[in-house]
Amino acid sequence: MKTKAAVLYEVNTEMPFRKSVPLKIEEVELMEPGIGEVVIKVMAAGLCQSDISVIKGSIERPLPMIIGHEAAGVVYKTGEGVTGLKAGDKVITTFIPSCGKCIPCSEGRPGLCEPGVESNKKGELFNGGKRFNVRNRDVSTHVGVSAFSEYTIVSENSLVKVDTEVPYEILALFGCSVVTGVGAVINSAKLQLGQTIAILGLGGVGFSSLLGAKAAGASRIIAIDINEKKLNMVKEMDPLIEVYTPSEIKDKNILVDLAVETAGVSAALKLGFDLLKRGGRLVTTGLPGMQNKIDIPIMEITFQEKEIKGSYLGSCVPKRDIPRFLNLYEKGLLDLDRLLSKTIQLEDINEGFDDLMSGEYIRIVAKI
Ligand SMILES: [Zn+2]
Ligand SMILES: [Zn+2]
Incomplete structure (x- = not known):
């Protein structure tokens, strides 16, 4: 045909x-x-x-x-x-x-x-x-x-x-957006009730991560993007979500349990790492070119037990997770x-x- x-x-x-x-x-x-x-x-x-x-x-x-x-x-x-x-x-x-x-x-x-x-x-x-x-x-x-x-x-x-x-x-x-974004928060970062989380990048995946973090009961959600229009949209959606551009957040002394990087930009991944508390976990869903790398102090990983984890398909089991996430959407929770x-x-x-x-x-x- x-x-x-x-x-x-x-x-x-x-x-x-x-x-x-x-x-x-x-x-x-x-x-x-x-x-x-x-x-x-x-x-x-x-x-x-x-x-x-x-x-x-x-x-x-x-x-x-x-x-x-x-x-x-x-x-x-x-x-x-x-x-x-x-x-x-x-x-x-x-x-x-x-x-x-x-x-x-x-x-x-x-x-x-x-x-x-x-x-x-x-x-x-x-x-x-x-x-x-x-x-x-x-x-x-x-x-x-x-x-x-x-x-x-x-x-x-x-x-x-x-x-x-x-x-x-x-x-x-x-x-893609929902399995990757919500999955990155739930399955890869393994957000627990009351934890704090930063989401870097507010495209389809990042926005889904934000909604996933809300639904899963994060106590503090920080949204970071270079585009102020998107930050305003987030603020309008939920005034409790804190929004920053990358340059704004740098001198705020904010530290989080979890960070999810969705921008596919080396600088965003590095910023996510720098925002982690001791023992924190950084997850990335980004797909920049093969030449993109980050420079991080290994001692910080060891002494502070920081984790960096890749997340593909949001570490989802699609047959299990898609109906679950869809159910949350139907109930108004995503x-x-x-x-x-x-x-x-x-x-x-x-x-x-x-x-x-x-x-x-x-x-x-x-x-x-
Ligand atoms: Zn995709
Ligand atoms: Zn297989």
């Missing part, structure tokens, strides 16, 4: 994207689903900073590729051997397929699934191979999802079924409506990424 999709043919560092147009909207051939695979009618897909990392080449992926990794949709058709899903089911994608059998999966760490990471690296589906084709050229799948397409083929292992009336543009956020800055059409995706880069928006979602 044919599907309209946003195809990335080559790495593009030229901004603005509205001029250089790295993503071409094209009609692409979608093959039949293989064993254990599902055709999804994508309803909404979020624009994420890590998509920009792929466009700019700081995350290397096999091109051409249909990018996008945060989506919600409906099962259109199932391939052979699919047992857990049927046509009409609502699903949220996850950006690591999990086999359920490898050691990390067995240990409850599906975000580190070994075959899942391998197939993602190759731009293939979990069972191998590519399912998109344009002018007789195979097109890679982005982390098993390829969300910026009307229809996509996804392994059953990359999907979480949900039973809800929540609109798709909100549901899509659960695919105010994700504030995350959604605006919705766009698939055709406006290049402009959408420019807007995301401007730092003025938290999350932009394409309705597909």
